[in-house]
Amino acid sequence: MSAGSISYNPDGTLNRSKTKNTLGPHSKIATQAAFYAKVKYGAKISVGSMSGHAANNALQIAMETCDADVLHLYNDPSFAGADTIGTAEVLKKGVEKMEGQMERKMDIVFSGHRATDGETGQTGPQIAWKLGLTFLGNVISYDVDLEKRTVTAKRLLNLRGVPEIIQEIEAPLPVFIAIDPSYKYHFNTVSLRLSAEKYKKEAHEKSQNYQKYIQTFNREGLGAEKTLIGLVGSPTIVYNVQRVPKGKAIRNAKVLDGSNPEHIQQTVTAIKEALSAMVIK
Template sequence: MHTVTLTKGVPDFREGQVSFDEDGHLERGNTPTVMNPNDKHALRTALQTKVRHGGRLSVMSMGPPGYGDVLGEAMESVYADELYLLSDRELAASDTWATAITIATGLQKLDETPDLVFAGFKTADGETGHTGPQACWCLDWPIITHVIALDVNEDEGTVRAKRLVEGDIEEIETVKAPMPAFVVADPEFEPTYRTAGDRLTLKDLRAETRERAKNHEEHLTTWDHADLNLDPDYIGLDGSPTIVSSVDPIPKAPAEREATMVNPGDEDGMNEVFDAMAAHAGGER
């Protein structure tokens, strides 16, 4: 069994250092990057599947070379066997459609067709939730969204899932689809390892992957648009029908506190510190 998890690096908005070019496009190479938080739900779903059914697990992303570190983090999280990065300048400034074309092509280039592809339900920078479903559409595979529980029948070649109906936690439906298929994990998904065998497998995979993740570059394959045989007119900015009319930079949060430096040897200064602390503690010195 072969599964693939899609992940993405997103700007670390906490840093307040998001960089845009003069046309309003995000400069990912000059912006601190972290793993998309919602992808972690997909990673947990993929890990549960690997623990229960074994097989090979890959992680794939599209982005600049620095995304290799995001993939390394994903390898350690999901105990992946191999990593794939789709990266070159021709892919820069892709919208969700151009990204989906690239990812679908990357999935087709793998030496073994995945049985399942896991995706997060949206990204922190775009919030569209388009890329996973669009990549699935390119491949003409079934897709199950808002998944909160998952089981695979390898003999039948099917996946059975419980999903929230339109994201409503109060309404759940059970669906079944043939593989290969896409699975979009919901934040409500909680992995379960009921048997002792599953828990022992999880422990063994964790120890094995920690060693592999130390040198994740050795397990990283990078493909550019030429490797994927992609026409530059259909990828990157030229292949993106989305038009960005304007971008408002994210300002740094204003400082709300002032700091006063006090030398411990300054008796009067330290008395002022104790007086201020006592007032908040409701006690006396």
């Protein structure tokens, strides 16, 4: 069974081995955000991916994008059929594994805005919750104060009926950042640009034999509990997939004549009304 590019097993779980394996666009933006920390603050980067594929193309793209130091692949038959919380458990264990290897806690954990195969956007917050990290969602830019050990971030908020709001916040490290799709890093000095170019070159070379950098962990290797992962650990069952029905046009169009001054007056009034409705009082 399949809808769009998403495949399902007969039991209604996602068939991830048939769903096309690549780095999702949102995850790619998360790796770009991590690359920013590498260039600007000399961060070490570990990338983790739960996947049914042994040869993991997603991790290659991740390597090319962020010049990672470590690539983790979490692969075990028992991970299959996981919903968001089952996935979050595996990835939490993955982060803890990375921390064990580095012998220190993570400062920032990045996730994408949402997955493109599951489309729910819950995995990030759930990992943050499981790790006990401060969760910052919809982040469009961030910077770290290394001395104060804080992060300042801009968040893009979309509230119904209100134009886009950018909220600026400061939080103590460590944090979990779910990166907004509109994130784009910007290096504003020659030295940062030069080191970005150097890391990009290194990333490209490393991505050519990315397999060398992959460490694969199964359930046992991660020390994940059977009851919290995979199908067993997943309360969600997909029993039906439907297209979002097309909404009926609710536009109230009116044909106006540009050469008629009265019509122009009407248009101006209408625009004024629309604008005044948009002002937050």
